[in-house]
Amino acid sequence: MMSKTPFSAFVRKEFYHIFRDRWTTLILLIMPMMMLLLLGFAITTEVKNAQILVLDPSRDEATRMIINTLEASEYFEIKGEVTSIEEVETLFRKGDIGMVLVFSEHFSDKMLHTGKAQVQLITDGSDPNYALTLTQYATAIIGGVVQEFSAAQGSIPCQIHSDVRFMYNPTLKGGYNTVPGVLGMVLMLICAMMTSISIAREKEFGTMEILLVSPVKPIVIILSKTVPYILISLINLTTILLLSVFVLKVPVTGNLLLFFLLALLFIFVSLSLGLLVSAVAKSQMVAMLISGMLMMLPVILLSGIIFPVESMPLFFQWLANIIPANWFIKAVKKVMIQGLGFGAISFELMILSGMALLLVLLSLKAFKKRLD
Amino acid sequence: MIKVHNIYKKYSKIQALEDISFDVPRGEIFGIIGPDGAGKTSLFRILTTLILADSGNATIDELDLVKQYRLIRNRIGYMPGRFSLYQDLSVEENLSFYASIFGTTIEENARQIEDIYNQLLPFRKRRAGALSGGMKQKLALCCALIHKPKILFLDEPTTGVDPVSRNDFWNMLQRLQAEGLTILVSTSYMEEASLCDRIALIQNGRFLKVNTPENITKQYQRHLFAVSSDNMSLLLGDLRKHPFVTSSYAFGDVHHITVEFPDSSAKEFSQWALQIREFLMQCGHTNIFVSVISPSVEDCFMDLICLPQEQAVPASLSSVVNDD
Numbered sequence: 202m203m204s205k206t207p208f209s210a211f212v213r214k215e216f217y218h219i220f221r222d223r224w225t226t227l228i229l230l231i232m233p234m235m236m237l238l239l240l241g242f243a244i245t246t247e248v249k250n251a252q253i254l255v256l257d258p259s260r261d262e263a264t265r266m267i268i269n270t271l272e273a274s275e276y277f278e279i280k281g282e283v284t285s286i287e288e289v290e291t292l293f294r295k296g297d298i299g300m301v302l303v304f305s306e307h308f309s310d311k312m313l314h315t316g317k318a319q320v321q322l323i324t325d326g327s328d329p330n331y332a333l334t335l336t337q338y339a340t341a342i343i344g345g346v347v348q349e350f351s352a353a354q355g356s357i358p359c360q361i362h363s364d365v366r367f368m369y370n371p372t373l374k375g376g377y378n379t380v381p382g383v384l385g386m387v388l389m390l391i392c393a394m395m396t397s398i399s400i401a402r403e404k405e406f407g408t409m410e411i412l413l414v415s416p417v418k419p420i421v422i423i424l425s426k427t428v429p430y431i432l433i434s435l436i437n438l439t440t441i442l443l444l445s446v447f448v449l450k451v452p453v454t455g456n457l458l459l460f461f462l463l464a465l466l467f468i469f470v471s472l473s474l475g476l477l478v479s480a481v482a483k484s485q486m487v488a489m490l491i492s493g494m495l496m497m498l499p500v501i502l503l504s505g506i507i508f509p510v511e512s513m514p515l516f517f518q519w520l521a522n523i524i525p526a527n528w529f530i531k532a533v534k535k536v537m538i539q540g541l542g543f544g545a546i547s548f549e550l551m552i553l554s555g556m557a558l559l560l561v562l563l564s565l566k567a568f569k570k571r572l573d
Numbered sequence: 574m575i576k577v578h579n580i581y582k583k584y585s586k587i588q589a590l591e592d593i594s595f596d597v598p599r600g601e602i603f604g605i606i607g608p609d610g611a612g613k614t615s616l617f618r619i620l621t622t623l624i625l626a627d628s629g630n631a632t633i634d635e636l637d638l639v640k641q642y643r644l645i646r647n648r649i650g651y652m653p654g655r656f657s658l659y660q661d662l663s664v665e666e667n668l669s670f671y672a673s674i675f676g677t678t679i680e681e682n683a684r685q686i687e688d689i690y691n692q693l694l695p696f697r698k699r700r701a702g703a704l705s706g707g708m709k710q711k712l713a714l715c716c717a718l719i720h721k722p723k724i725l726f727l728d729e730p731t732t733g734v735d736p737v738s739r740n741d742f743w744n745m746l747q748r749l750q751a752e753g754l755t756i757l758v759s760t761s762y763m764e765e766a767s768l769c770d771r772i773a774l775i776q777n778g779r780f781l782k783v784n785t786p787e788n789i790t791k792q793y794q795r796h797l798f799a800v801s802s803d804n805m806s807l808l809l810g811d812l813r814k815h816p817f818v819t820s821s822y823a824f825g826d827v828h829h830i831t832v833e834f835p836d837s838s839a840k841e842f843s844q845w846a847l848q849i850r851e852f853l854m855q856c857g858h859t860n861i862f863v864s865v866i867s868p869s870v871e872d873c874f875m876d877l878i879c880l881p882q883e884q885a886v887p888a889s890l891s892s893v894v895n896d897d
Contacts, residue, residue, distance in 0.1 A: 206673070207673050207674045207676065209673075210669070210670050210673030210674060211670075211673075211674070213670075214659065214670050217661065217662055217666065218659070218661060221661045222661065406657060407655050407656075407657035408657050408658065410618075410621075410623060410651070410657055411651060411653065411657055411658075411671070411716070411717075412674070413622075413623055413646075414622065414623065414646055414649065414651045415646060415671075415674045415675055415720075416643065416646050416647045416676075417674045
């Protein structure tokens with residue numbers, strides 16, 4: 202066997218650990234993809250073919266037009282008609298119906314003559330996000346139809362129609378929000394969690410005792426622990442990008458090089474966080490709990506992947522600011538979705554660099570040359 | 574080679590080590606003998622620079638334990654109490670990894686570990702986790718030796734290893750000693766004490782005695798008997814009822830008792846044995862054997878920790894004995 206430096210021996214050993222344990226390999230390479238696809242497809246606020254019912258006592262030109270337009274859009278699917286408002290509740294209880302559209306009597310007459318025609322949108326409020334999205338979509342469509350109809354009838358449009366356009370994401374695809382979020386989460390998971398677990402494992406199995414007794418410098422132990430995870434993170438970064446472009450149809454509009462630079466910086470921050478955790482945790486379980494509770498959960502909850510941060514109480518918005526992943530996600534959105542350049546994300550880069558410096562210093566200080 | 578002066582170590586509540594001092598000259602096998610929880614591992618961790626003592630000082634190969642710990646780490650080989658190699662790496666990978674972190678290779682040190690490594694050769698592709706207990710110990714010893722240390726610290730190397738492998742292991746240690754290594758070894762198996770050049774008996778963080786095994790048994794003052802009958806569990810209780818029995822404890826297949834007769838000079842040992850036998854017959858025992866024996870290190874240890882007559886043997890000790 203050829204002579205090796207302690208460092209390369211360490212890195213090689215680390216790869217053995219990763220690829221010899223089926224679960225570790227699976228977590229490191231398959232889970233990121235699963236997460237992206239799951240969040241990209243299943244957990245989405247996009248509306249597609251929501252089933253709606255119609256209660257239409259007027260049955261006139263205007264209501265027909267509205268119903269047809271709704272049906273024609275890809276968001277809604279008219280499931281049928283109901284004849285009384287009492288039926289609505291039982292149908293909602295069954296759970297397949299997303300919204301019920303209730304027109305007032307003599308709808309087009311009232312609209313043309315008094316300008317006060319009414320249409321009621323009843324949604325299932327037990328899922329407020331979904332309900333809100335449905336009503337927004339429906340309102341926009343109905344507004345458009347009403348305007349068109351009034352114009353055709355020769356009367357002055359009685360309503361101000363708001364034309365909402367979503368910049369950079371005109372069709373409101375969930376993926377535009379999901380991909381940066383999942384990137385942040387995955388890099389955090391792999392770098393912070395796996396690094397801290399792998400160091401904690403050395404402590405748990407007692408191998409750290411022998412490593413510490415050896416003349417190897419602590420910095421070598423630390424660095425060699427991080428190198429494999431940096432490589433694996435870069436692999437994951439690439440697979441996530443490919444998946445998002447080709448499966449989720451989220452294009453990368455910005456500079457790829459800038460994007461990877463940003464990702465590397467974030468990887469660095471996450472790694473130092475992981476090292477800091479490992480300095481405290483004595484067993485794999487503790488490492489996993491700390492990184493899970495202190496890092497993964499806040500990232501999931503406070504980074505806007507699932508819940509919008511803007512609508513949270515101020516305290517949480519402030520809390521969200523100290524989470525490195527949030528700055529990363531913000532910057533990724535700018536580079537990847539908006540296609541902005543270096544200048545646009547310089548603030549985020551600065552904050553991340555500051556965090557990296559602080560965390561590296563802290564974790565180097567916390568790493569123990571002895572056991573206790 | 575090792576000089577230890579007045580080492581104290583306290584964990585939050587427990588005084589783990591109290592006033593430990595001893596010297597180990599070059600080329601000696603020094604045994605630290607005591608039950609689980611006596612402080613052996615703490616002492617080893619302090620001497621291998623893994624933890625700091627609260628007070629006291631020590632030098633290893635003339636190097637200060639605290640200030641020159643980096644230099645010390647180059648010269649010592651350490652085998653922790655529990656199996657501390659990478660279970661998912663093969664025998665060969667473990668060895669070459671440990672060789673690398675000490676900046677050397679298996680080949681360079683082939684001679685040093687030849688003996689032991691040859692026994693491992695058939696398994697070199699096997700993962701360490703799948704080795705038998707004895708093989709694991711040999712691998713761990715190999716890894717501890719790979720960088721030609723001057724001093725070897727072995728913390729309970731034979732715990733959980735079958736008797737044949739334990740024997741093997743001690744033979745290896747003696748060969749290493751012949752090559753000039755200084756070996757500090759701890760064990761809770763009392764019968765291994767006689768294989769050391771000198772031993773320290775440790776209990777509750779204190780050294781009870783430091784001497785050669787022969788001297789320790791020579792200094793034994795009491796009259797010792799081995800007793801057995803058909804009902805060993807009842808026997809222990811009945812022996813304690815005997816007015817002249819000062820202590821009794823299980824020792825392998827028999828019970829050992831120490832006896833103090835009021836008119837000690839008047840009677841022969843054999844007569845005492847007869848007297849105890851009669852007493853046990855009255856208690857209803859059958860198939861009774863009582864014989865005078867010479868003390869082992871364990872008997873000395875039991876004597877030193879001053880078991881009051883009614884007190885049971887510490888669980889760890891009796892289980893160690895009963896394992897055999």
